[in-house]
Amino acid sequence: MDRPPEDRTGATAVAERRTARDSDFAAYLAARQPSLLRTAYLLTGNRHDAEDLVQTAFAKLYLSWDKVRDRGSIDGYVRRILVNEHNSLWRRAWKRREHAADDVVLHALEEPHHDLPDDGVGPALWDVVQTLPRRARAVVVLRYYEELSEAETAAVLGISVGTVKSQTSRAHAALRERAPQILNPRTSEEDDPS
Amino acid sequence: MSQPEYDDLATQLTRSLTDRADALSATPLGLAEVRGRARSIRRRRTATALVGAAAAVALLVPTVALAQHSGGGSAPEPAPAPVTRPTPSTRAELANADGAELDVSKLSPGAPPKLGYEVGGTYHEPGGATSAVGTTAPVERMAVLADGTLVYLTRDQGNAGSTQIQIATPGAAVSAPTEAGDGLAVNTRRSLAVWMSGDGRVEGYAVDGTSLGAFSLPGKASGDSPQVLAVTGDDCGPGGSCQVLVRTTDPQTGENLSWIVTPDGGAQQQSGLGFQSLSDMTARGARVGLTGIRHDGTTCSGIAKPARPPWIRTCLDQLVSFSPDGKAVSAIASQTDGAGSTDLAAYDIGGRGVFFDHPSPANPDQQMTVQTLVWEDDTHLLATVYQQGRWSVVRFGLDGSMEVAVPGVAGDIAYSPIVLPGERS
Numbered sequence: 324m325d326r327p328p329e330d331r332t333g334a335t336a337v338a339e340r341r342t343a344r345d346s347d348f349a350a351y352l353a354a355r356q357p358s359l360l361r362t363a364y365l366l367t368g369n370r371h372d373a374e375d376l377v378q379t380a381f382a383k384l385y386l387s388w389d390k391v392r393d394r395g396s397i398d399g400y401v402r403r404i405l406v407n408e409h410n411s412l413w414r415r416a417w418k419r420r421e422h423a424a425d426d427v428v429l430h431a432l433e434e435p436h437h438d439l440p441d442d443g444v445g446p447a448l449w450d451v452v453q454t455l456p457r458r459a460r461a462v463v464v465l466r467y468y469e470e471l472s473e474a475e476t477a478a479v480l481g482i483s484v485g486t487v488k489s490q491t492s493r494a495h496a497a498l499r500e501r502a503p504q505i506l507n508p509r510t511s512e513e514d515d516p517s
Numbered sequence: 518m519s520q521p522e523y524d525d526l527a528t529q530l531t532r533s534l535t536d537r538a539d540a541l542s543a544t545p546l547g548l549a550e551v552r553g554r555a556r557s558i559r560r561r562r563t564a565t566a567l568v569g570a571a572a573a574v575a576l577l578v579p580t581v582a583l584a585q586h587s588g589g590g591s592a593p594e595p596a597p598a599p600v601t602r603p604t605p606s607t608r609a610e611l612a613n614a615d616g617a618e619l620d621v622s623k624l625s626p627g628a629p630p631k632l633g634y635e636v637g638g639t640y641h642e643p644g645g646a647t648s649a650v651g652t653t654a655p656v657e658r659m660a661v662l663a664d665g666t667l668v669y670l671t672r673d674q675g676n677a678g679s680t681q682i683q684i685a686t687p688g689a690a691v692s693a694p695t696e697a698g699d700g701l702a703v704n705t706r707r708s709l710a711v712w713m714s715g716d717g718r719v720e721g722y723a724v725d726g727t728s729l730g731a732f733s734l735p736g737k738a739s740g741d742s743p744q745v746l747a748v749t750g751d752d753c754g755p756g757g758s759c760q761v762l763v764r765t766t767d768p769q770t771g772e773n774l775s776w777i778v779t780p781d782g783g784a785q786q787q788s789g790l791g792f793q794s795l796s797d798m799t800a801r802g803a804r805v806g807l808t809g810i811r812h813d814g815t816t817c818s819g820i821a822k823p824a825r826p827p828w829i830r831t832c833l834d835q836l837v838s839f840s841p842d843g844k845a846v847s848a849i850a851s852q853t854d855g856a857g858s859t860d861l862a863a864y865d866i867g868g869r870g871v872f873f874d875h876p877s878p879a880n881p882d883q884q885m886t887v888q889t890l891v892w893e894d895d896t897h898l899l900a901t902v903y904q905q906g907r908w909s910v911v912r913f914g915l916d917g918s919m920e921v922a923v924p925g926v927a928g929d930i931a932y933s934p935i936v937l938p939g940e941r942s
Contacts, residue, residue, distance in 0.1 A: 349548045356546055361538035370541065378546060382554035387930070390884050390903065396929045448533040458742065458766060467527060468534040474673060478932075483680035483699045484672070485715055486742045493741070493768065495526055 348388050351397065352381055359405060365464045366409045368453045380405040402469075403479050406461055410480070451501045455494055458482075462490040619861065619875040619911070619919065620883050621904045627912055627920030631893055632661045634910070635936040636926060640667065651691040652683045660703040660710040661938040664724045667691075668710045670701040682712055684722055700745030703939045704759070705800075705841045711748045711761050719745065719761045719778050726752040736784035738776035740765025747838070749800040753780050762798050775806070790821050797838040797846075803866075805836045805846055816851050820866055834862050834874075842895040845872060845915060849887060858887045861900055863915055872915040886930065891937045901933040908933045 359380065363373035384391075384401045391397055452463055458480065465476040466487070473491075477484045633642045635656045640648050650656055654673035657680070661667055665687040671694065672680050681694035682701075697720075698713030711721035719734040732753050743765045750759035757780040765774045773794035775787040787795055787804070795806035801822075808819040808830060818836035820829040829836075834848035835858075846866055849858035859877040864870075877885045883904065890900040898913045899922060907925030912918075928934040 345548060345552075348551075352546070352548060352551060360546075361541055364541050365534055365538055373541075374546070378550060378554050379558075381546070381551045382558055385551050385555045386558060387884070387886075390886060390905075391930050400930060446533075448530060449537050452530075452534070456741075456766070456768060456770065459768075463530065464534065467530040468538060470531070477672070477680075482742055482744075483697070485680055485696065485698055490741065498526060498530075 344388065348385055355398065355401070356381070359401065362402070362464060362469060363405060363409070365452075365468055366406070366461060376405060376409055379408055383408075399479070406465070406479055407481075410457055410461060448498060451498050452494075454501070455497060459490045459494050459497075462487055463494050466491060617875060617917070617919070618878045619885055619887075619902065620878050621885065621902055621907075621909050621911060621921060621925070622883070624911065624919050624921045626924065627922055630899055630910060630912075630922050630937070632938045633667070634923065634938060635659055635669075636923075637934055641923075651685070653694050654681065656936050658701040659936050659938050660701055661707065662703070662710060662722070662724045663707040666722065666724055668701065668703075668712075668722055670697060670712060682720075698743055698745075700763075701939075702745045702748045702761070704748045704751060706751055708751050709748065709753060709759070711745050711753070713743050713745050713763070717743045719763065721748075721753055723753060726754060726757065729754075734761065734778055734780055735782040736778045738763040738765050738774070738778055738784045739786075740774045741768045742766045746795070747797045749798060755780060760798070760800075762795060764794060791819065792821070796836070799839050799843045801843065803839065803843065805839065807835070818848070820846060829864065829866055831864070834860065834864070836864060837890065838892065839866075840892050840895050844895065847890055847892065847898055849890070859884065861887045861890065861898070861913065863898060863913070873913060873917045875913065875919065888933045889937060891939050899937055901935050901937060903928070903930050903933065908935055910935055910937065 356377065360373055360377050363376040363380075364370060367373045367376055380401055383404050384397070387400075391400060452460060455463065461480060462476060465471045465479060466473070471479065473484050473487045477487045480487070629641070629643065629645065631643055633640055635641070635650055638650055638652075638655070640650050642648075650667075650669060652669050652671045654671035656669050657672040658670040659667060667685040669683045669685070669691070670680060671683060680697050680699065682697040683691045683694050685691040696715030698715065698717065701710060701712045703710045708725050709721055709723035711719055714720045714733065718737055721732050721734075723729055723732060734753065743763050745761060746764055747762040748759060750757065753759040753761075759780060761778045763776045763778050763784075765776065766772070767774055775792065775795040776784050777787060777798075778784045790804060791808055792804065792806040793808060793810070795804050797805045803820060803822055805820045806818065807816055809817040809832075816835045817830065817832040818834070819831075820836065822828075829846075831848075832851060835851050837847045837849060839846055840863075844866060846864045848862040848864055848871075850860035860874070862874040863872040865872055877883075885902050885904040887900045887902055888908075890898055893899045893912065896915045899910055900913065902909050902911045904925075906927060908928045909921055909925045910923035912920050912922040923935060926934050
């Protein structure tokens with residue numbers, strides 16, 4: 324049975340609007356996906372978790388797409404979803420249960436390939452960053468990779484600027500303590516009795 | 518010479534992280550995959566809201582007296598109400614009042630909030646008068662004390678910004694800013710407000726009691742990122758009985774730690790109650806907080822007293838804070854995203870289920886987000902609600918009623934421009 328013309332018109336309008344919406348979202352997804360994946364990778368430490376995190380963040384953004392009227396704020400919004408998702412308690416528990424057994428395999432398969440010459444500092448710092456508590460790692464990534472200000476970092480994480488400062492200071496202390504010879508090679512050379 | 522070392526380390530960190538990230542090849546995540554994950558999330562939300570399994574909710578017959586905030590401390594505790602209906606299997610069975618969708622555009626205007634609030638640097642008094650707050654940075658949280666004193670927690674969005682406290686006593690200009698940490702809490706009688714100092718101690722301001730004026734508690738909660746969540750009692754002076762709930766983060770594991778800080782110098786870690794983290798407490802010792810996080814990302818919450826098992830547990834919603842009389846608990850969606858909650862509810866801790874549950878409309882154009890909420894009195898909640906590019910304050914009655922308390926203000930979905938006093942987010 325044919326629907327009345329006004330129903331067809333309404334259905335067509337809804338379909339057209341949905342198509343336009345998805346097209347709009349797909350364009351944003353394509354443009355921002357690589358950048359967001361890189362941030363997620365630095366937060367999680369492996370590609371598998373990073374891709375999962377990015378997919379969830381974009382899915383939540385997709386569900387909220389119609390609510391975000393100010394398109395200029397989307398980058399900050401999706402970054403906030405990503406970081407909050409990463410910091411949430413359940414992911415820590417999930418990781419402990421699901422990934423403990425195959426961490427070694429995942430790292431072996433997912434380590435990005437480096438063609439750039441390396442003086443050894445980068446990998447050493449990366450290793451230490453990965454040992455930082457989750458929130459401190461998020462502060463380091465937002466401050467030194469995303470290059471957000473202390474205030475912007477605080478806003479994304481929902482913490483005070485003072486906490487950002489203390490987390491940064493603690494991260495610096497950990498890096499200096501765990502990788503002193505790499506961060507200050509002259510000191511280690513001077514200390515070397517040989 | 519610490520500065521050169523700092524700059525060098527910062528540069529090396531940026532280079533290390535950039536090299537590592539740039540080496541990652543692009544991933545072919547398509548719209549179909551995102552939509553698939555979105556459908557999965559939506560199904561979970563729908564299932565959580567409409568078909569919550571009986572096992573997910575356990576309303577236990579309270580064997581202890583119900584909790585009360587300090588404001589009602591001298592009154593006898595209400596008798597525990599028995600469970601009067603079978604163990605619910607759906608939210609519809611739980612609801613005993615109203616489960617209407619929250620669509621601000623369809624609500625009638627109501628009375629303005631009983632307590633003042635702030636929008637864009639302007640303080641709105643309950644009577645309708647307005648005045649400039651005069652703080653040096655935008656207001657993030659505020660507390661209104663019984664004598665009209667206003668306590669502002671501000672956050673400077675500039676590069677050199679910080680979180681600070683500024684106080685405006687009646688008839689006086691706002692005080693000079695002092696460095697502060699996270700959180701601002703006020704007791705039920707609104708006789709005192711507390712916050713974290715820059716060095717992680719509890720500081721506060723009282724308008725009566727032995728701690729009149731500014732005070733500081735000697736005890737210090739251990740851990741990173743201390744945040745004040747709640748305060749009970751009326752006296753934070755020496756020998757006083759106030760208790761301040763503080764949450765910190767374990768520097769090694771990143772797990773949340775909950776502490777009660779008291780005027781005698783004590784800082785007692787709260788453990789052994791089955792909570793992963795606490796969000797509120799009453800003067801009678803009742804606690805509310807997260808009890809677990811499930812694989813699908815939804816949370817479970819509970820209400821308990823020390824040394825007793827939880828008498829309410831639910832995975833349908835995330836329980837947040839006690840009403841002033843301690844008879845109800847506000848709740849948001851079990852799983853939230855970066856912007857806030859798509860669901861708002863209030864639970865009767867007498868065991869009769871929920872007073873109301875208002876989900877976001879299914880129509881994408883009408884979807885809403887609740888970002889912050891505060892108890893206006895024993896029977897009403899105020900919440901900042903985002904819908905269609907505007908932020909409003911909506912009043913929710915325990916009888917299921919809804920009305921607009923502050924009309925819509927244009928704003929970014931990520932941050933409500935309206936600051937309610939004593940709000941929880």
